[in-house]
Amino acid sequence: MNFKEVLQMADEMVFAKTGEHLDNLQEAILRGTMQGEKYTKIAEEIHCNESYVRDVGSKLWQILSEELGEDINKKNFHSAIKRFQVSNSSNFAQGDVVTIGSFNTCGEARHPPNIPNPHQPNQETSHHDLSEMPQLGAFYDRTPQLQTLKNWILQQNSSLIALTGISGIGKTSLAVQLIQQIKHEFECVIWCNLDTSPTLPEFEANLIQFFSQYQKQDSPTTNQKALPLIKYLQKHRCLVILDDIHNLFSSGELAGKYQPEYEEYRSLFKKIEKISHQSCFLLIGWEQPRELTQIKNQNTQINTLQLKGLDSAAGREILRDYGLADIDNYSALIHRYQGNPLWLKSVATQMQELGGCVTELLLNDTILLPEDLKDVLQQQFSRLSELEKQVLSLLAKARDAINLTQLLENSRIPASDLVNALQSLSRRCLIEQQAKFYTISPVLRQYAAIRLGG
Incomplete structure (x- = not known):
């Protein structure tokens, strides 16, 4: 059994138990385990804290133990998965389909009939509108940041989160990866891009229309009147993503000052913070509302994550994707461009198009500023x-x-x-x-x- 097959089998088991697919760290743990590596080596390779890797690994083995019906750990995982494959092959030869725990070898219907997955809302009762969410392209490791956001949203039940950072640093890519992993934890999920800068009444009307459609879907025989926005947030577990939040703020002013026509958003964010509800707003942009810093100091349900650049290993993945994995002193190049994915891609494209003559300039600490980078x-x-x-x-x-x-x-x-x-x-x-x-x-x-x- 090759690693791809092992990974697929483990992913199906984890999904059957939790409603979530394997994340990057779990995959790294499985890969290292199959290669006989210790946790210390795995942690070094993915630039992560060893104790955290051990903790994630322990939880992963527990999930697999429950699905396979035997005690699984790092030492016996390889042999256990082989036994499982041999057992399945034998049973298939006899024309049987074997079910272990909630996992079956066909890779479908991983939960017994008529028993809902407690970790995943019924697809018929969930209502997602991700039509404005960008497609996720190549995603470079952000495991610690993903775990932080998941913890704030799913464990701490944060009501308001700001994800900020300089242009090109990967805020939206991180948010897309996050939503793909946690969207089934919510009844309603909607991604709103504020590049059109709707006024607050327009924005609230769009949200209310979306939520009221969900409510009619849930109770089609009832002629229900549209409710104020906060009522929907209280009644249903909702996740609302506002991308490009900086479009609400004034140019030529200090960060986070609303344009006059968008001042009403201040009251919305304060209402989300003050009134009890079970929903979460994720704000993404170059700037955040000024009041969020003040609110955060008073309320643990308000959080801000300012995204920094990628580490050297993830930055090298970008260079490798652009055919530049073997350039000398790649770490210095990544540091020079602050590990910013967009900046690195722009410079890598220029280097690739012009070849060795540009690469030689890097030895002199030259800063390349391609025109598309200047535009950004x-x-x-x-x-x-x-x-x-x-x-x-x-x-x-x-x-x-x-x-x-x-x-x-x-x-x-x-x-x-x-x-x-x-x-x-x-x-x-x-x-x-x-x-x-x-x-x-x-x-x-x-x-x-x-x-x-x-």
């Missing part, structure tokens, strides 16, 4: 206030990290305004802070020098 950076820079541009220009001129005192000495910006600008730039993920010092990445430094005259 332009979109985010165009949202900056004049105050933020001044501060970013100062940081671009400083070749090393600089502290607040030095920034004040090198400018005429009042201290209060300077601190506000630094806070806003930090929320946009455009600057980095190390202790009391601030700096910007090489890519942003070079682009700021071009755009702002730094």
Whole structure:
């Protein structure tokens, strides 16, 4: 039995028990186990904490034990799966279909008739509208972040979560992967892209129409009147994803300030935070509402995840996909572009198209800025206030990290305004802070020098 067959069989067992497919970490544990690797080696390969890998592995063996009907652990998994295959082959030769636990060898109807899966709502009673959700392309490992979001949503029952990060860092890809794994935990799931920037009354009307259709589907014989939005969130377990939330905020202002016509969204988010319900809103964008930071300090059901770049191993996967796996000092290239998937893909495409002459430039720490990468950076820079541009220009001129005192000495910006600008730039993920010092990445430094005259 090859690993692909083992993986498929284990995936079907886990799905039968939990209603979820194997995640990247579980697959890595199975692969390492089949190769005879210890947890220490598996953790090193996927850049994950060993104790966390052991914990996930222990839960995985427990699930497989219950499905296979015998005690499964890391040491006996290989032999147990072989016994299972031999047993199935023997029974198939006799014309039988063997059921072990809730798993059957045909790979279908993994739960006994008329007994619903307690982890997965009945498909007839769930109502999903993911027509605006982008398709998931290549997904590079974000296991810790996935686990964090799952824990907030499924274990802590968070009512409001902001997923933020600089353009191209992979926020939407992470959210799509998350939704694919947890959507069956909810009665209603809807993905709304705010690129059209609907007003709050328009947005609420669309949601109410979606939820009322679900309610009619659930009780078709009842002529039910449309309810206020919060009532649907209380009555049903709903997950609402708002992508490109930054479209609600003003350009030319500090991060998170609503445009006048979208100020009413503030009341919606406060209502979601204050009123008891069983639903969750996931906000995705370059910026988050200012009030979320204040609310978060008072309420554990409000969370913010600011997404950083990929690690070296995941970054190398991107380079490998673009035929650049063997370039020298690939780690330095990944670090130079902050592990940003979109930035790496843009530079990798340029390197691939132009060949060795461009690769040689990397030895001199040259920063390549392809035109499509400039376009991406332009979109985010165009949202900056004049105050933020001044501060970013100062940081671009400083070749090393600089502290607040030095920034004040090198400018005429009042201290209060300077601190506000630094806070806003930090929320946009455009600057980095190390202790009391601030700096910007090489890519942003070079682009700021071009755009702002730094």
